[in-house]
Amino acid sequence: MKKNQTHEEFIKGLWRDNPVFVQVLGMCPMLAVTNSAINAVAMGTATFFVLVGSSFLVSTFRHLIPKQVRISCFIIIIATFVTIADYTLLALVPKVHKELGAFIPLIVANCLILGRQEAFASRYPTKLAVMDAMGMASGFLLALLSLGAVREILGDGALFGVNLFGENFEPWVIMILPPGGFLTLGVILLFFNWFKFKKDEFLEDVAAAERSRG
Amino acid sequence: MNVAKETNSPSSLRLVLTLAIAGLVSGVAIIGIYESTLPTITANKARELREAVFKVLPGVSQMQALVYRDGELVVVDAPDKNEPVVYGGYDERAEFVGYAMPARGPGFQDTIAILYGYKPGEKIVVGMEVLESRETPGLGDKIYKDAEFVAGFSALSVEPEIFAVKKGTKSQPNEIDAITGATISSKAVVRIINEAHAAWSAQLPAPGSEPQLEAEEPVGTEADQ
Numbered sequence: 001m002k003k004n005q006t007h008e009e010f011i012k013g014l015w016r017d018n019p020v021f022v023q024v025l026g027m028c029p030m031l032a033v034t035n036s037a038i039n040a041v042a043m044g045t046a047t048f049f050v051l052v053g054s055s056f057l058v059s060t061f062r063h064l065i066p067k068q069v070r071i072s073c074f075i076i077i078i079a080t081f082v083t084i085a086d087y088t089l090l091a092l093v094p095k096v097h098k099e100l101g102a103f104i105p106l107i108v109a110n111c112l113i114l115g116r117q118e119a120f121a122s123r124y125p126t127k128l129a130v131m132d133a134m135g136m137a138s139g140f141l142l143a144l145l146s147l148g149a150v151r152e153i154l155g156d157g158a159l160f161g162v163n164l165f166g167e168n169f170e171p172w173v174i175m176i177l178p179p180g181g182f183l184t185l186g187v188i189l190l191f192f193n194w195f196k197f198k199k200d201e202f203l204e205d206v207a208a209a210e211r212s213r214g
Numbered sequence: 215m216n217v218a219k220e221t222n223s224p225s226s227l228r229l230v231l232t233l234a235i236a237g238l239v240s241g242v243a244i245i246g247i248y249e250s251t252l253p254t255i256t257a258n259k260a261r262e263l264r265e266a267v268f269k270v271l272p273g274v275s276q277m278q279a280l281v282y283r284d285g286e287l288v289v290v291d292a293p294d295k296n297e298p299v300v301y302g303g304y305d306e307r308a309e310f311v312g313y314a315m316p317a318r319g320p321g322f323q324d325t326i327a328i329l330y331g332y333k334p335g336e337k338i339v340v341g342m343e344v345l346e347s348r349e350t351p352g353l354g355d356k357i358y359k360d361a362e363f364v365a366g367f368s369a370l371s372v373e374p375e376i377f378a379v380k381k382g383t384k385s386q387p388n389e390i391d392a393i394t395g396a397t398i399s400s401k402a403v404v405r406i407i408n409e410a411h412a413a414w415s416a417q418l419p420a421p422g423s424e425p426q427l428e429a430e431e432p433v434g435t436e437a438d439q
Binding site: 073155 | 223224229233236239240243244247251258259295349350353
């Protein structure tokens with residue numbers, strides 16, 4: 001039972017409560033840095049590190065932090081992890097850091113991270129909080145990657161910088177420009193909503209069939 | 215309800231202490247990561263600069279930083295932060311080849327920072343490398359992705375000044391073919407070089423009397439990879 005719950009906290013972030021496609025959180029980095037798959041992965045990894053680290057600390061110290069100053073404490077913790085991520089990326093992958101630019105420090109302002117601290121990490125035991133953070137962060141990474149991959153393939157004819165179609169491919173430039181982000185995100189959200197709609201319809205049908213049988 | 219809440223609320227001292235401790239721990243963590251990554255970051259920057267200098271000045275194998283102080287160019291180890299600096303490039307026999315000049319100015323979206331190689335003897339630009347740019351992907355970023363445009367800077371006269379002309383109409387040594395679809399970005403690069411050249415031309419010594427190469431300078435010693 002306990003194990004199932006831990007498992008569940010991780011899985012829900014990937015699909016059912018996906019932070020981007022279902023909760024529609026973190027739209028700023030989502031639209032801004034997904035013009036190539038590698039940027040999306042770097043951003044997703046940095047966010048993963050910050051979210052898991054902050055959730056771990058917030059959950060561990062949740063009884064020590066008075067609730068009057070909890071938001072300030074969360075922000076201090078998050079900002080520290082963001083600064084660590086910022087310097088680490090600058091030292092290890094300066095090229096990627098240059099591309100992401102101001103969006104790394106802006107992870108502090110990602111409402112997904114503060115939201116998870118307030119809604120989950122500050123109320124649940126450390127193990128569950130870390131699982132929840134890992135699930136949410138993986139969901140975010142997955143969402144960034146799917147957007148980044150689509151935009152890079154269509155807009156640049158490449159994936160992770162590897163040319164896919166050869167010389168004759170005419171890149172659909174708008175896909176790597178800001179409007180391309182909105183277009184791609186819109187189409188993906190459309191798919192998610194359609195999927196949910198179909199699923200609800202199916203469940204209703206099943207329920208109706210059971211009623212008529214019984 | 216309200217009264218009960220009041221009595222339960224922790225003292226101000228506890229609130230202040232919690233935040234102070236959190237801030238202290240955070241500060242220590244940030245100093246730690248800053249100190250531990252600084253050497254790598256500095257080395258990366260020095261290597262990038264060195265690679266860029268060697269790229270814009272073909273035939274150069276040694277370099278040193280030069281600044282303009284008291285009416286002449288002097289060799290410095292570490293230029294002050296806001297001091298304009300140029301890099302002197304020298305070949306294996308320590309003969310002066312040319313200057314690598316950093317320059318920056320407004321582009322189509324944001325500041326473009328470039329480095330260009332300049333040979334004062336012939337008064338020509340021999341290479342150009344974009345260091346920093348946020349030009350439109352797919353259009354403006356051709357100022358560094360379009361090999362033809364970049365190659366256009368390999369023998370370009372700066373007298374009286376450089377002109378960007380419509381693609382395929384270059385006829386003078388001081389003209390360069392602009393990129394179709396990125397006219398503003400191309401012209402921005404040309405303008406940045408012209409402005410930097412105008413600003414520096416009075417400060418550079420007469421050709422032939424450039425500062426001598428001083429023994430192994432620090433930027434060049436470590437990054438041999």
